[in-house]
Amino acid sequence: MxxxxxxxxxxxxxxxxxFGYQYFIAGPRIEAQRQYEALQAEQAAIEGTENAGVIEQDDAPSLPLAVSVDPQTDQSSSGNYTYADAKTIAINNAELSGSISLGGARFDNLFLANHNVELNGEEKVQLLVPANEDNGYFVRFGWTAVDASISADDLPKATTIWTSSDTELTPQSPVLLRWTNAAGIEFLIKIELDEQFMFTVTQTVNNTSGNPIQVRPYGFIDRKQEPVTDGLFVLHEGPIGVFDDNLEEQTYEDLRDADGGKFESTTSVGGWMGITDKYWMTVLIPDQAKQLAVSNLSYKASGGYRASYLEKAASVPAGGSFETQTQLYAGAKIVETIDNYQDEFGIKLFDRSIDWGWLYFLTxxxxxxxxxxxxxxxxxxxxxxxxxxxxxxxxxxxxxxxxxxxxxxxxxxxxxxxxxxxxxxxxxxxxxxxxxxxxxxxxxxxxxxxxxxxxxxxxxxxxxxxxxxxxxxxxxxxxxxxxxxxxxxxxxxxxxxxxxxxxxxxxxxxxxxxxxxxxxxxxxxxxxxxxxxxxxxxxxxxxxxxxxxxxxxxxxxxxxxxxxxxxxxxxxxxxxxxxxxxxxxxxxxxxx
Known part of the structure; x- marks a missing residue:
């Protein structure tokens, strides 16, 4: 024996x-984070709201130098705008409510209609948070320039105000966002929503400039602050994705300490990338058959965390169009729902977004x-x-x-x-x-x-x-x-x-x-x-x-x-x- x-x-x-880890390490860490957030909120209240409406500019993903010797960034040359300047489009289905800001075409205000913060409370779980808030958590799609055929100023930016004749996104009514530059090139973002948590985003470029152009479509998720987590080793919370057919789980600390502050792939075909919490997640799902120029999970030097992808260069002839489509999952990690999406869209290892662990064959x-x-x-x-x-x-x-x-x-x-x-x-x-x-x-x-x-x-x-x-x-x-x-x-x-x-x-x-x-x-x-x-x-x-x-x-x-x-x-x-x-x-x- x-x-x-x-x-x-x-x-x-x-x-x-x-037991010791939970009470002497994880517990104090969570409590310290909560106290810090309370202090930050109190300080913000004392300082007033002078700059509360300013949206921090977010830069687009850039290619590593090995892929592009002239990476472009998505910066505004005309200054910031206040949050009140941009109208919104309402989001409503059986699972979600919130809005999309026409300022930068951001998905940045999303609530889970069937999930309360407290058991007997009425406050709904907020997944995405407006970009102008300290804990901003949002998603944006756009294009970067490839060469001199189009300048960065002729592309929609973080501060671009889009237009739309639509007022509400529902499963029965998609919305179309539109912006045209000075050269007459039209950029469109069509957004569709199903009955649960999946958005379909179609980016279109209509080149009416008379000259061929080249652009790279992209999408990213930004989280400005590290959230409070349970801090247990049995559950991954943080940046996550599938790159080159392999599941990659990065903690917030991993990315802060990583060389260059990121995990990156330049050879991945399809896959997905995002940020997961215990019960919720936000994930970008590019075309599963398309090889991406670069996809990564990163910690930004300016602070905050990002999951992003950048497609390969697309040539748009004069008088021609180019279109690309991406899925965005933003919602609760319901097992049956995620399994169904994996089968419907052929998403590689999407069920692993739920942390089944090493004992997957049992769990x-x-x-x-x-x-x-x-x-x-x-x-x-x-x-x-x-x-x-x-x-x-x-x-x-x-x-x-x-x-x-x-x-x-x-x-x-x-x-x-x-x-x-x-x-x-x-x-x-x-x-x-x-x-x-x-x-x-x-x-x-x-x-x-x-x-x-x-x-x-x-x-x-x-x-x-x-x-x-x-x-x-x-x-x-x-x-x-x-x-x-x-x-x-x-x-x-x-x-x-x-x-x-x-x-x-x-x-x-x-x-x-x-x-x-x-x-x-x-x-x-x-x-x-x-x-x-x-x-x-x-x-x-x-x-x-x-x-x-x-x-x-x-x-x-x-x-x-x-x-x-x-x-x-x-x-x-x-x-x-x-x-x-x-x-x-x-x-x-x-x-x-």
């Missing part, structure tokens, strides 16, 4: 490390199973309970074999002790005799480890599913559990809310974590006792308490799963061990 003890010790250490099927059961029951908590029963049934043969082997081990304890006493001064000989004894008695000393080895990846896969998927956000169970995605809010430390006192999070142990600790203790008591040194015995005795504190800050859905899993294991173990007791009794009777 030495290997079993080592695994348990490793499990305890892993839990302590995770996604687990989600599918739980979601199917949710469809039958209407309650995610009940679906988790039923799914755990299914897992237990599948693993029952393995558990049965393990417990039977542990029972045989218990029967063999007297003989094993005799061997240990006989060869106590010759460890090598003792190991040889023990192995021969195991073989003779048909005992597998590793059998007790198998349930743990199998259970751990299942636990982490399920934890991943419950933590990263939006489907369980704000989903109730029964009683006081109104949101399975957050920690159990009820603790006996304040008499279940009767005393107006909020205990510190580190000791605010909820009811379900306590139940989990009790079931873990009961399960320990059922296990066959093995020879352990005093230190190991003390560690084992404290395991339920340690894990009660660790699991207290995990999502209630995960704690409910673990508690229910313990109860099923206790029942299963009691049944198997009862059969083994009957077998031993029959064997003893036969010998008698």
């Amino acid at each position: 030495g290997e079993n003890k080592n695994i348990i010790l490793a499990l305890v250490l892993s839990g302590i490390i995770l 996604k099927p687990f989600f599918a199973g739980i979601h199917f059961l949710f469809g039958l029951t209407g309650n995610f908590g009940v679906a988790i309970l039923l799914f755990t029963v299914v897992v237990k049934l599948v693993l029952f043969p393995l558990a049965n074999k393990s417990y039977v082997s542990m029972s045989h081990m218990k029967d063999a304890q007297p003989k094993m002790k005799a061997l240990q006493e006989r060869y106590k001064d010759d460890r090598q000989k003792l190991q040889q005799e023990m192995m021969a004894f195991y073989k003779k008695e048909k005992i597998n000393p590793l059998a007790g480890c198998l349930p743990i080895l199998i259970q751990m990846p299942i636990f982490f896969a399920l934890y991943k599913v419950l933590y990263v998927t939006i489907e369980m956000r704000h989903q109730p169970f029964f009683g006081w559990i109104q949101d399975l995605s957050v920690a159990d809010p009820v603790t006996p430390l304040n008499l279940f809310g009767l005393i107006p006192f909020d205990p510190p999070a580190v000791i605010a142990i909820g009811i379900w974590p306590i139940l989990m600790g009790v079931t873990m203790w009961l399960q320990q008591k059922l296990n066959p006792q093995t020879n352990m040194d005093p230190t190991q015995q003390k560690i084992m005795a404290f395991l339920p308490i340690i894990f009660t504190f660790i699991m207290a800050r995990f999502s209630a859905g995960l704690v409910i799963y673990w508690t229910w899993n313990n109860l099923l294991s206790i029942t299963q173990q009691w049944y198997i061990m009862r059969k083994e007791s009957a077998r031993r009794a029959a064997k003893a009777a036969n010998k008698a």
